[in-house]
Amino acid sequence: MGECIYVYCVTQEPCHLIEQCKLNVDLYSLEHHGLRAVARTVSTDDFAETKFQENVKNTVWLKTWALEHHEVLASFVGVVTFLPFKFATVFHSEKNVLAMLDKHEMAMKGRLRKLTGMLEYGVKARVDDDAVKGHVATISPEVRAFDQELAESSPGKAFFLKKKKEIILEHEVQSFFERHMRESMLYLASHAQENTLPACEMADSDGNNGLKAEFLVKQAEKEVFLHEFEARKRVLGVCGIHLECTGPWPPYNFADFSVQ
The missing domain is CATH 3.30.70 (Alpha-Beta Plaits)
Structure with a gap:
């Protein structure tokens, strides 16, 4: 069993604000040039591409993970400004997450400015x-x-x-x-x-x-x-x-x- 990185959203808010929004999920953040990807590690047995295609057919599995995804994002509403990622956005490694932040830095920061206070x-x-x-x-x-x-x-x-x-x-x-x-x-x-x-x-x-x-x-x-x-x-x-x-x-x- 391996691990991959599940990203919920990207924000520019301080870490202490992200910390206070935690539910019963072991979240952490990966930072690059002022952007923070809010993430957790998950098993490749759940989210590796071939496994994921099988798992989404299981309604209990799908409901559990989809609900967690929404609850994590809902806990940020009104507290931090963030870009929500789609359900089951995963990366093979932290290096890949940081590369994503680097590639989309300007677009993300621009959209976060528009979502501030919204x-x-x-x-x-x-x-x-x-x-x-x-x-x-x-x-x-x-x-x-x-x-x-x-x-x-x-x-x-x-x-x-x-x-x-x-x-x-x-x-x-x-x-x-x-x-x-x-x-x-x-x-x-x-x-x-x-x-x-x-x-x-x-x-x-x-x-x-x-x-x-x-x-x-x-x-x-x-x-x-x-x-x-x-x-x-x-x-x-x-x-x-x-x-x-x-x-x-x-x-x-x-x-x-x-x-x-």
Whole structure:
């Protein structure tokens, strides 16, 4: 059994700040030109390339290591500025880690400057379809016009009008959701330094209506961001659109860096 070096992140913070963030993990740092790679030694039985490909198929193994990776990084949030590395970033030796720091020194230092004093928050939205349909049906002139025509129609004509109304209502609901969510997300973005809105999703993994985006917020302005989020949450909740804010997280979506 051999050993390799697992790197969690890179920072420029003093060692004593890194020390106070330790969990039950034997971390240490490797320093080069003011950059510190926060690392630990791990077994090649776990992370050598061929072994790793087998191990990730083991859900217990994967969950254990992925959770540790996240918990180590989460312990740094709000304490130190750092560039989070992807899960299972390993090097054959400390020499290779130092070579990586040397190669990417300027890029890392530049990104660390941009992340100083920042926090990442995630915002998700989901739709209560029935609630939104009910709300849209009361405010849409086109839908209300159909309701009036239905009330005055014969049974045969009413059948076809109902089908047409359902199609129009579905379109109106989607349009309502997209319009109000885009407006809300853009408003929240005005209280953040960066965001992932260009790539935000309009549906969740199950195909349901939804949207998610991440925001990089100044630590000194987080209360303002969260206050504005709560205001939007209350307004949209009445319409059947439910918002959830999570974080602060390690800046996974704003590191803009890869050792590959």
